[in-house]
Amino acid sequence: MDSIDLEVLKTAAAWLNAGHRCELVTVIKTWGSSPRPPGAMLAIREGGEIVGSVSGGCIEDDLIASVARDGVSQTAPFLLDYGISADQARRFGLPCGGTIQLAIEPLSGASGLPELLARLGRGETVERRIDLKTGAVTLRGASADSTLHVDGDTLATVHGPRWRLFIIGAGQLSRFLAQVASAMDYRVTVCDPREEYRMGWDLPGVELVHCMPDDLVLEAQLDARSAVVALTHDPKLDDLALMEALKSDAFYVGAIGSRANNAKRRERLKLFDVTEAQLARLHGPVGIYIGSKTPAEIAISILAELTAVKNAVPAELLVPHATAAPMSVAGCVIP
Structure with missing residues (x-):
């Protein structure tokens, strides 16, 4: 039985292999109450199909609508905030005025998913580093206490058992x-x-x-x-x-x-x-x-x-x- 995040990565890799365009969405930060913690992920492909979760559902609905309206982004990764205002918090189902920051990453053959999945299959804990300006990805081993963090223009996410x-x-x-x-x-x-x-x-x-x-x-x-x-x-x-x-x-x-x-x-x-x-x-x-x-x-x-x-x-x-x-x-x- 795969974890939710591993299922997201496997599904995204399968979509790419089948020639679909898709994005990886990762929770970066939360303030106040938030349904999902930093590091939670979902993948979304052209047509609006998703796997995973970054909220209780309302943000997913907005992301699906954005893909249906604008298609899957072909630019570099970018950060997106939800719930800054009380009205947005109510609209997107974030309780008590919570705020959530997401990284939206267009995926491609250069995203390193096959290598990441191979290393996870060997039981490794892996840090995936994404250049937020260019989308370039590098993988390296991580320790059990490694955590997600943003360092300047680099987003580091941690995958595998900790x-x-x-x-x-x-x-x-x-x-x-x-x-x-x-x-x-x-x-x-x-x-x-x-x-x-x-x-x-x-x-x-x-x-x-x-x-x-x-x-x-x-x-x-x-x-x-x-x-x-x-x-x-x-x-x-x-x-x-x-x-x-x-x-x-x-x-x-x-x-x-x-x-x-x-x-x-x-x-x-x-x-x-x-x-x-x-x-x-x-x-x-x-x-x-x-x-x-x-x-x-x-x-x-x-x-x-x-x-x-x-x-x-x-x-x-x-x-x-x-x-x-x-x-x-x-x-x-x-x-």
Whole structure:
């Protein structure tokens, strides 16, 4: 499953390859409230077909109308502001007087999309630099903390995974979790030393390894852009990986299981010199309470909590499984 931005780039490349004229539209800055963050993209081709999104829809309608009226621009890239006045904000659906700045880039064979897509397919994080005067494009490697920026007449956008998710266990739940996380631009690694669980695993773009989970966690050198979720229900696999993850800089560490099993897990982890402060970082039972019962629903629950932690949503606004009313999850009652 591709992320929205990767789908935009692939579609734009296909349009160009088919001989269509098209433009790439990128959110550069926002002020006040805005439906989409900097870096969000859409592509629009002659005839008004679009893929992606830069707003809640009203700006897209205006862009489609502009293409229908004026055709696809053949000039160099340019910047365009929406929502400067209160009237424009109301017209384009920008709440609370928000303002959004877009880069409109006519695409061509010189736009570097095939090379960019090839590098993204290899799991690279890439900075794409566009000369706003000439439209010339250069590509270079980027670090995980690189961000979109405008430097004089150069726009630099960043593409590829900048967050990492390590999933312990290759079961059905892991498959759903890996699919959706990949679409959210995580570089996903699934670890399971059990051959019977790895058989038949064929999820494109997701790395599957068979080493012991704690070895993987140590080798990965987890940083503040890393998350670990243990899903095997097997203490021999989950506990050692969780121990190393809780001692790392990972922004999120979670484990599936009932409240009773998680309480036992916490007692076991104390035997490995995991401190109370480190144990407090463990999300278990993992996920936000949404009444989830199926593997797909549980995956959404986990990613909802993971996203909330990544975005620094205050804990008091969340209802995690660990504090929710008793319920049944995947056939097991959480007491």
